[in-house]
Amino acid sequence: MLRPFSNNVIFIDTEFSTLDPYKGEILSIGIVKLDGEELYLELEYEGEINEWVRGNIIPTLKEPKISREEARKRINEFIGNGKPYMVGYVNQFDTIYWYKLFGIDNHPCYWIPIDIASILFAFGIDPERLDRENEASIFPDIGIDVTKYRNHHALDDAKLVREIYLHFLGAGKGR
Numbered sequence: 001m002l003r004p005f006s007n008n009v010i011f012i013d014t015e016f017s018t019l020d021p022y023k024g025e026i027l028s029i030g031i032v033k034l035d036g037e038e039l040y041l042e043l044e045y046e047g048e049i050n051e052w053v054r055g056n057i058i059p060t061l062k063e064p065k066i067s068r069e070e071a072r073k074r075i076n077e078f079i080g081n082g083k084p085y086m087v088g089y090v091n092q093f094d095t096i097y098w099y100k101l102f103g104i105d106n107h108p109c110y111w112i113p114i115d116i117a118s119i120l121f122a123f124g125i126d127p128e129r130l131d132r133e134n135e136a137s138i139f140p141d142i143g144i145d146v147t148k149y150r151n152h153h154a155l156d157d158a159k160l161v162r163e164i165y166l167h168f169l170g171a172g173k174g175r
Contacts, residue, residue, distance in 0.1 A: 008084045010109070011031070011087050011159070012088050013161065015028045018050040019093065024047075025047060026097045028153075030157060031158060032158045032162045036162070039075065040063070068101060084110065086113045087113070087116060087165060088114075089117060089161050091113045094113070120138070143167070144163055
């Protein structure tokens with residue numbers, strides 16, 4: 001059972017144009033609060049897109065696109081002034097793109113992101129077991145039905161990270 005330092009957390013996932021942070025930008029962002037309240041945004045982007053992203057992410061982006069300025073505004077309104085900790089799966093990329101969107105000093109979260117893969121590692125679980133396509137996937141063992149979540153969709157991935165986190169809190173299955 002996990003005993004967190006703080007309950008002031010949000011769960012975040014982003015989809016972006018490339019893994020190269022020098023070239024890429026956020027295409028979509030999903031944020032879920034601990035209580036389950038959620039925000040999903042798709043951002044305007046006209047730049048270079050990685051081939052994998054073109055085939056796997058672009059077809060899933062169906063919402064109206066908003067400017068980066070509007071995204072910052074909506075995210076700030078959604079999160080409020082509480083400076084929550086961000087929790088993500090592959091948070092090194094999410095965090096880089098988050099900082100590219102907001103800047104280092106102007107974002108609404110605590111500056112240290114929390115990585116769900118590190119939590120699993122601390123429990124003695126191989127973090128690669130979070131890959132749905134891994135034969136040894138952790139999801140059947142912890143009772144999470146991943147079929148209700150779209151793969152590589154920012155909001156669904158953030159909701160899945162929340163459900164994993166709640167499981168390790170002892171709350172089980174996203175309650």
